[in-house]
Amino acid sequence: MMIDAAFWFIVVLTLGSACMVVLNEKLIYSAIALLFTLFGVAALYVFLWADFLAGVQVMIYVGGILVLIIFGIMLTNRITSVNISHTSVQKGIGGMVVLGILFVLGVMILNTPWLHTEFVEPAQTTATIGTLLMMEYLLPFEVASLLLLAALMGAAMLSRRDD
């Protein structure tokens, strides 16, 4: 019962803060709401027995990407200006389209005969993931490292002031 309550609390927290992210007028509030969404998602990961990924989510998203986004906001807006606000466009039609997509998705979820195979809780996810990464997914792993390197260099290259 407690777990159910906690689960639904987390769901509401996640989706509510996500609504804040996309609807709030103030950019910095959006960023802070994103923090809660990401935490909520991390908590949902725990419910899905993905303890390692929950940790990664907190470290990379909260510690890395969110800080990066806040940096972006700070760098591109005059911090002194009181209103770092941002308006939205085409809210009406956009909302309708998105609702349409949501409807389509919902219908699809309900109608699809999903494969239901319960899997036992893994004893230790971290060790299994590490073994898999080094064995079966070695090539994507290496490619991912290359991608990161290229992205880092590209980002540094792009954001450099040409002088």
Add this chain to the structure above:
Amino acid sequence: MTGNMIMNYSLLILFLPLAAFLIQIFIGKRLPRQGDWVAIGAVVTTLILAIAMFTSMLIGHEPHFAQEASFTWLDMGAFHIELGFLVDNITITMLLVVALISTMTHIFSIKYLEGDIRYSRYYAYLGLFTFSMNGIVLANNLISMYMFWELVGVSSYLLIGHWFEKESAADAAKKAFLTNRVGDIGFFIGIMLIFSTLGTFVFSEIFNGIAAGKMGGSILTFAGVGLFLGAMGKSSQFPLHIWLPDAMEGPTPVSALMHAATMVAAGVYLCVRLFPLFTPDALLVIAYVGGFTALFAATIAITQNDIKKVLAYSTVSQLGYMILAVGSGAYIAGFFHLVTHAMFKACLFYGSGSVIHAMHHALHKKHDHDTDPQDMQNMGGFKDKMPITYWAMLISTLAISGVPLFSGFLSKDAILAGTLSFASHHPGHFLLPVFGFGAAAITAFYMFRLIFMTFHGKSKMAELVDDIHESPKEMTFPLILLSSLSIFIFYTLPYFNPFSDHGWFMELIVASDAAVPGNPSAHHIAEGIHHAHYTAMALSLVVAALGIFLSWTFYFKKKLSADEWAEKFKPMYNLSSNKYFFDENYNKFLYKPFLKLSALVAHIDWDLYDKYFINGFGRVGKIISFFTGRMDYDGLDQTIVDGIGRSARQAGGVLKFLQTGRLQTYMLFALLGVVVIVLIQSF
């Protein structure tokens, strides 16, 4: 000498002049002395190689020696061409002749063309000619022979037109080339007839095929006559003889090399090589053409005053002799005459070149540029001024006239014996020996006329005589060498009998049997010639003596006046001195009608066909096009083509507002599309 060495030597002899040609044509001008030493070095090397081969032939003493080598040139399934070489005794002898005369020409030209503007190019072309002539000699099949045949034609064209600034030289070059083309068409037809019937170009296979009866009758006769047409063009036989006298526009050494000794002999060589395939009918054609040419050209030579023209007609006449020999079956005699004639006729040309050279310099000194240095009427009394030239020319003249102790006597005698024997077997063809003996008498007459007019008596331009000098030794050396080669001993060794042609030549170069079934065998022909030998000798001595005597009375003693006799036989004299109006008649009966025909065709084509038919079509087309144009423009273009364009433009004008440039708008549309597609898919 082994067969391999023979082949290597032959290849060297073939390709050395080509290498010299390439060097000369590309970098000749930049070499010291304009590179004449390259060409001379190459050709002297070929002479040495040819002499080596010749010596080994003499030592080996194999009458039936033959060496063949070939490689595949084209292989397209059923169409298969092999090119190759055939080296036998005829080849070796011919190679030596070509190399010798070519070397002499190269040496002679050093002085004769000194200071010429295209000195290095001249030597380059000589190299090209030597290469192609050797190619003809070495060929063992019709295709490579035809190729080299055309190459020879090209080099002849280039060398006749060496001084192409002179319009007459350029015209002569064109005339030579085009006249040769007429013959070459026949040659090509002959080749194709043979190939389409027998499927091969190689001589030996052709002969085998004919002997096996795979080809015969009238088609073989046609093929033979076709091939002979090629020989007629190259050897300037009647009626294609018109180019050779004009070819004298080229430098005199070139005339000696090509238009006296070697190139024009290619036609005879072809007939000698292909003798076994000629049918009796084809041989008759050959004999009559040759015999008639021999007599006919000799009668023209009597009245010519240009020293080179006399020699040119004499060459035509002598070539006719050789062709006559082939036609009457004594083709080895024809080849024998080819060799001896090459020596003395080249010598005569060098002699004339020497005289012209001297005249030219004398006239130059007098600043006289109008007098023709080749006109014999301006010469006379050069005997003491130019002794070497005189004696060399005299020896050659004796040889060509058929005087005993000289080479011409032997070869001419063999030919005349051949014709006599032929006539005794076929009494209907009594004209052939008449042609032969008649030409022999006239030859002796006009050759001595040349000698007397040039070297004896008094010059018509006395003031020139003091300035006439003997030519430098580069020019006299070939004269001495070639005139000594006109003495009988070189052809009868190891025997010493001036009245018999028995010697190495007749022992080593033996006739092969005709491949055509029914033709008399080589042995049969030789027998006949042997029987006729003494009769022919006696008759030829008589006619030669007669000719020389007449010439002596007319031009040396002047007991009879040439002018009076010319007056008496005015029509005949005119005919002869105008070369039987051949050029004029060709002009009148061939070119002019052809031009008229062309004009008529052009008139029909332009004024009738074009104006009424084509233009009529045009007018109808114009009317139709007017209507289709209207339909096209007003109907199609305006409504459909332009209409589509306009509607597209209007649509674009509306749609352009969708292009907001806003990323999110585009994305919205994309999502909208996704929703629509999914909805359509699922319902």
Add this chain to the structure above:
Amino acid sequence: MDSLNTYLFIASILFSLGLFGVITRRNGVAVLMGIELILNAANLNFLAFAKFGGMNISGHIFALFVIIMAAAEAAVALAIIINIYNNFKTINVDDVQELRQ
């Protein structure tokens, strides 16, 4: 509550919200935040399939790769935004409309 469909519905709502943000926000950084939401929704799906759909630990690995990719994407996207800011003095994506007709 602990079923596949629950998670899929949560994920699809998260996805729709992210999409809405991407479509409607004018600020480039906010668009980026929308994209992060979409990626999180995808990850949630991966893990849900890992638990209920038989994807097992492989689902975790995919989610891991998505996170890696998201990090790279965020870095590059922010670099681009800063570049746009330097060139146009704004990061409002609808002001950057050079592609307009």
